[in-house]
Amino acid sequence: xxxxxxxxxxxxxxxxxxxxxxxxxxxxxxxxxxxxxxxxxxxxxxxxxxxxxxxxxxxxxxxxxxxxxxxxxxxxxxxxxxxxxxxxxxxxxxxxxxxxxxxxxxxxxxxxxxxxxxxxxxxxxxxxxxxxxxxxxxxxxxxxxxxxxxxxxxxxxxxxxxxxxxxxxxxxxxxxxxxxxxxxxxxxxxxxxxxxxxxxxxxxxxxxxxxxxxxxxxx
Amino acid sequence: xxxxxxxxxxxxxxxxxxxxxxxxxxxxxxxxxxxxxxxxxxxxxxxxxxxxxxxxxxxxxxxxxxxxxxxxxxxxxxxxxxxxxxxxxxxxxxxxxxxxxxxxxxxxxxxxxxxxxxxxxxxxxxxxxxxxxxxxxxxxxxxxxxxxxxxxxxxxxxxxxxxxxxxxxxxxxxxxxxxxxxxxxxxxxxxxxxxxxxxxxxxxxxxxxxxxxxxxxxxxxxxxxxxxxxxxxxxxxxxxxxxxxxxxxxxxxxxxxxxxxxxxxxxxxxxxxxxxxxxxxxxxxxxxxxxxxxxxxxxxxxxxxxxxxxxxxxxxxxxxxxxxxxxxxxxxxxxxxxxxxxxxxxxxxxxxxxxxxxxxxxxxxxxxxxxxxxxxxxxxxxxxxxxxxxxxxxxxxxxxxxxxxxxxxxxxxxxxxxxxxxxxxxxxxxxxxxxxxxxxxxxxxxxxxxxxxxxxxxxxxxxxxxxxxxxxxxxxxxxxxxxxxx
Numbered sequence: 001x002x003x004x005x006x007x008x009x010x011x012x013x014x015x016x017x018x019x020x021x022x023x024x025x026x027x028x029x030x031x032x033x034x035x036x037x038x039x040x041x042x043x044x045x046x047x048x049x050x051x052x053x054x055x056x057x058x059x060x061x062x063x064x065x066x067x068x069x070x071x072x073x074x075x076x077x078x079x080x081x082x083x084x085x086x087x088x089x090x091x092x093x094x095x096x097x098x099x100x101x102x103x104x105x106x107x108x109x110x111x112x113x114x115x116x117x118x119x120x121x122x123x124x125x126x127x128x129x130x131x132x133x134x135x136x137x138x139x140x141x142x143x144x145x146x147x148x149x150x151x152x153x154x155x156x157x158x159x160x161x162x163x164x165x166x167x168x169x170x171x172x173x174x175x176x177x178x179x180x181x182x183x184x185x186x187x188x189x190x191x192x193x194x195x196x197x198x199x200x201x202x203x204x205x206x207x208x209x210x211x212x213x214x215x216x217x218x219x
Numbered sequence: 220x221x222x223x224x225x226x227x228x229x230x231x232x233x234x235x236x237x238x239x240x241x242x243x244x245x246x247x248x249x250x251x252x253x254x255x256x257x258x259x260x261x262x263x264x265x266x267x268x269x270x271x272x273x274x275x276x277x278x279x280x281x282x283x284x285x286x287x288x289x290x291x292x293x294x295x296x297x298x299x300x301x302x303x304x305x306x307x308x309x310x311x312x313x314x315x316x317x318x319x320x321x322x323x324x325x326x327x328x329x330x331x332x333x334x335x336x337x338x339x340x341x342x343x344x345x346x347x348x349x350x351x352x353x354x355x356x357x358x359x360x361x362x363x364x365x366x367x368x369x370x371x372x373x374x375x376x377x378x379x380x381x382x383x384x385x386x387x388x389x390x391x392x393x394x395x396x397x398x399x400x401x402x403x404x405x406x407x408x409x410x411x412x413x414x415x416x417x418x419x420x421x422x423x424x425x426x427x428x429x430x431x432x433x434x435x436x437x438x439x440x441x442x443x444x445x446x447x448x449x450x451x452x453x454x455x456x457x458x459x460x461x462x463x464x465x466x467x468x469x470x471x472x473x474x475x476x477x478x479x480x481x482x483x484x485x486x487x488x489x490x491x492x493x494x495x496x497x498x499x500x501x502x503x504x505x506x507x508x509x510x511x512x513x514x515x516x517x518x519x520x521x522x523x524x525x526x527x528x529x530x531x532x533x534x535x536x537x538x539x540x541x542x543x544x545x546x547x548x549x550x551x552x553x554x555x556x557x558x559x560x561x562x563x564x565x566x567x568x569x570x571x572x573x574x575x576x577x578x579x580x581x582x583x584x585x586x587x588x589x590x591x592x593x594x595x596x597x598x599x600x601x602x603x604x605x606x607x608x609x610x611x612x613x614x615x616x617x618x619x620x621x622x623x624x625x626x627x628x629x630x631x632x633x634x635x636x637x638x639x640x641x642x643x644x645x646x647x648x649x650x651x652x653x654x655x656x657x658x659x660x661x662x663x664x665x666x667x668x669x670x671x672x673x674x675x676x677x678x679x680x681x682x683x684x685x686x687x688x689x690x691x692x693x694x695x696x697x698x699x700x701x702x703x704x705x
């Protein structure tokens with residue numbers, strides 16, 4: 001793979017990651033959002049694959065394949081089961097409307113470019129230049145956790161945060177040591193399982209799926 | 220070798236509990252396991268206090284004075300909590316709220332929780348430590364939701380969502396530290412070992428380290444319960460079963476703080492003391508202000524105790540900001556003292572909930588007259604927690620304030636004193652309501668079983684003794700402080 005193909009493939013995949021983050025804000029239907037998330041997971045895995053092939057790093061290629069399997073297939077399947085319980089399946093009452101939240105996400109992307117300047121300066125490679133996209137994905141994830149009220153939307157926000165961090169980790173350091181990388185990926189999977197169990201219990205026992213209904217505990 | 224045995228004890232106990240299912244003796248076995256953890260912790264401490272650190276599994280596990288101290292904290296409070304777990308599960312099973320299967324799950328999860336915390340403080344590698352801290356979140360989620368009430372499930376949901384985001388930020392911070400180490404340019408082989416990061420700390424890129432430390436403080440700070448990411452804490456600590464609250468509030472918060480202490484030492488090397496100090500002072504003061512303002516209006520005694528944890532975490536963040544050997548030794552003593560006092564109070568509050576059936580402050584009256592032993596324990600626990608002599612929290616708070624004044628943080632010390640005074644007033648008025656008053660006519664004086672009184676009084680005596688005698692901990696505290704102070 002020559003350098004031009006390498007960097008354009010990398011740009012394409014990283015661009016797809018952030019694009020999917022925007023799509024999750026744009027679409028209201030939770031099943032469309034989960035599809036965007038699956039595409040994002042695959043794009044993230046492709047980033048690792050491209051980096052791995054470029055560096056002739058077998059471990060990184062393996063990690064890329066695992067990421068595609070976990071984030072492109074397993075987690076979306078788990079999420080779909082949560083949605084099957086949800087009769088409405090639409091984010092009806094976000095606190096911020098769609099155009100305004102897209103503008104907000106744009107502003108967060110600028111913020112990400114500003115905040116990562118010292119990091120980009122330290123890694124002046126074609127991969128390093130894309131690091132702000134990872135932080136932007138993380139911030140958009142945060143943002144969507146704050147403005148969305150469905151339990152499932154919060155899981156989506158958490159996954160965006162995690163994908164953003166994974167993107168930064170791949171681009172900046174070509175993956176932290178394997179043990180840690182695997183620990184982190186396994187962890188997301190477990191958190192999603194835990195959240196699914198809780199969502200099912202809340203739904204089946206108390207018919208709660210909107211976070212506004214979680215008002216039992218307050219000061 | 221001893222470190223491996225230490226980790227194996229709770230893992231094996233959990234395995235036994237899982238295979239033979241819940242019996243009363245399994246409960247006592249779990250208590251014995253924590254007793255073993257505490258004893259091994261003390262042996263390890265005597266070994267490393269004057270000698271270099273012990274490593275096992277080619278550096279994956281590493282015990283220095285600081286780790287050994289944290290093992291003692293985990294062992295001591297864990298011992299108290301597992302002791303009371305037997306009573307909690309007995310009562311739950313008797314009342315039919317909890318099946319044998321559920322009780323088994325509880326026992327296994329508690330042992331898993333202890334193993335994860337031990338791994339976090341023994342890990343020689345920041346990445347492994349991160350995995351262990353995250354594992355505590357996943358395990359404790361089910362413990363928080365153990366009672367399966369709506370409130371408990373709601374608290375678990377908030378807990379796992381907020382802490383997962385927090386811990387994700389800590390992971391990003393760890394990645395950035397690793398990035399800075401990769402580009403440190405001192406030619407050393409780059410690993411995520413504490414030792415290699417510490418020795419490379421002066422060569423780490425300051426711009427990246429600033430961003431990394433901010434993320435780490437925000438991220439691990441979430442698990443510590445530091446503002447502005449504390450909002451899960453009062454819900455989770457008030458909804459969890461009392462022994463779990465005692466473990467979470469008394470130990471888990473400070474295990475996360477242990478991670479911050481280690482990273483602060485690396486950042487001090489890379490950035491100088493000013494930036495880390497500013498960051499710790501900010502989160503510390505913010506936590507104190509929030510705790511002071513929210514404690515005033517509490518009507519639930521378990522939430523009151525939970526906000527009290529936010530206050531104490533703020534205090535140790537301020538102590539860590541000062542960062543002198545005196546300050547860090549005081550922070551560590553405070554970690555142990557707070558753990559014991561808060562453990563006693565949460566366990567006593569579990570007993571109050573069991574016998575009175577409410578967590579409302581208004582509905583609990585005249586405890587001292589009606590239940591002298593339980594009321595007395597609760598009263599002395601509050602006295603300890605509020606930092607009155609002779610308890611060790613008095614000594615540690617005093618030393619932290621002294622250290623803050625010495626390094627020019629007198630203004631922050633003054634603000635923290637004002638917050639402590641407000642909290643003192645608020646807790647005293649809530650406590651007075653619960654404790655004092657006359658026994659209603661015809662109501663007998665209730666006895667509290669010795670399974671409750673003996674361990675809790677023991678812990679209070681220990682907390683008092685630590686405040687009066689510096690021995691046997693002072694050498695260990697000094698050695699542990701030097702691990703994270705240059």
